[in-house]
Each structure stands twice: as C-alpha cells, then as structure tokens.
Amino acid sequence: LTWLHSMDGGDELKLQYYHIYQDVLNEVPAPVGFPAYTDNATNTRDNWELQHTLHTSPENRLVWGASTRHDWTRAEHQFLEEQNLNQYTLFAHDEWRFLPKWLLNVGAMQEDNGMGEKNISPRVALIHKLTEKQSLRVGISKAYRNPSVYEERGNFHFPEIIINPGTGAVLTLLDASGSLSPESLLSREAGYLGEFPEYGLSVDVRIYHDQLRDIMFTYDPGAGILDIGNLFDAEHKGFELTTKHHWGDSNQLTFNYAWQFLSSPFIPSATGSRYSETMPRNMFSALYSNTNNNGL
Secondary structure (H helix, E strand, O other), rough: OOOEEEEHHHOEEEEEEEEEEEOOOOOEEEOOOOOEEEEEEEEEEEEEEEEEEEEEEEEEEEEEEEHHHEEEEEOOOOOOOOOEEEEEEEEEEEEEEEEOEEEEEEEEEEEEOOOOEEEEEEEEHHHHHHHHEEEEEEEEEEEEEOOHHHHHHHHEEEOOOOOOOOOOOOOEEEOOOOOOEEEEEEEEEEEEEEHHHHOOOOEEEEEEEEEEEEEEEOOOOOOOOOEEEEEEEEEEEEEEEEOOOOOOEEEEEEEEEEEEEEOOOOOOOOOOHHHOOOOEEOOOEEEEEEEEOOOO
C-alpha cells in the first residue's frame, strides 16, 4: 500500500507499507518402514517506510526518510525457537548542482539490523556535463550486508531416523555460533554517458573496483557440524559497456558487454575450487525490441 502526497514545487511525501506471508510445506520422505517428517517454515515481514522529497533551492534537491521492519519466523528444524527481529533504517540523499555543469550527490544510510549491529553506509558521486548530452561521473560508496537470522541463529537439525531409528535422536547439520560481522563492500567507479540522437545511439561505459570484506561462508570447525563464519575477503574489478541503437520509430537494439575479474585465495572445502573461479570473465547480452503501430 502506497500513499503519495504531491506538494508545490515538485515536493512530495510518500508513505509505504507492505506485508509478506510465506508458508512452506515440505514433507521429507523416509525409507520404507520409518515415518516421514516435515521441514515446514512460516515467515512474515511487515515494513513501513516514510520518504520526503523536497527542493531546498532551484539547484538543490533532498530526499530523506526512515523505515522499520519486523520479521517473524517459525521453522522447527531450522531454529531452536521462534525468531522475532526488528530492523530500522534512516537515510538521506542530497543532489546539488553547484555549477551549471557540475552535479554533486551525497548520501548515507544508517541501519540497525536488530541483532546488535549498527552501520552507516555513505555514498559520494560527482558528475560533470561535458555537453548537454554527454557526462563523466566518478563515485565512491561503502555498503554492508548484515547476516540474516539464518546465518546468525540457524540450527539445522532433523530426526536421526536412518542412523538410529526409533531412538528419537536428533541429527544436527549446522549450528550457527553467531557473533558474525556484516560483510562490507567498498566500491569505486568512473563512467561516461553519451547520447547521440543524430545517430540513434547512446553509450554508457564504466570501470569499477570493489573490495569485499568479511564474506560469510560455511565451514566445519572439527566436530562434524557446520558453522558460519567471516572467512575471507575478495576483490572484484571490471569494465562494463552498454549501447542502445535506435532506428526508425519502433526498433531498438541494446547490447551489453562486461569484463570482470574476481580475486580471492579462498578455496571452499566442499568444492575444492577457488572462489575466484565462480564468476565468468566475459559476459555478453543483446536485446532487440520492436514497437508495432498499435503502440505495443
């Protein structure tokens, strides 16, 4: 549900609410002669967000707001008890055209994940208009991925019906010890955007360098029961190109190419392959679209 109030000068106030309900029914079959058991899970999420957009001057626009989210989970074989989690965010983003050809974007988000972690994610970007339809941009940002409730508090366990049938014993596959740090991402990028309507062409190019820290992964601490920890770091850098070609009144061809390089010495014990080999070096895609005479 979204309520939007438009005000003078292009300002607006928006209030949004959404509710998610997920009920997973999963009956796990058992060998002949033994009872089946269920791995059911029920999840709900309620989220409220308030956002205010205002123009503080002809050269400046500010967006700020806050949100609150409540998550509830009941999963008998994935947690030892029901889980309730309250998360809060506060954010602001300012866009300032301090010179006719220069635009500065500054923003930040403060987040409380409800499990003891509070983070501030800042972002700064500078845009220079070379011409009316060409611009250069540089930017730097830092962001976080907080551990999920499964990674922080998960306990995956099942009846040991095959190994010790009839005993009521429990087989534990994963027991999260908690105290995880959030994964962090420091991202730097530089880009160019050009539109050439006389040729029916637009070009968007960027190069980037991302540093990922405290990546979460499962591991065996030695007792045969898996745990989740902040095990390794990685670097991700690359080049991306997107072109859009227009001809006639109804044809468009979009072409994307990305060269990307992932660097990390980590080797998951489960696969024996380097983490750096999990991403393709080159990626291509193309999309053709046509609009017919009826506007479809």
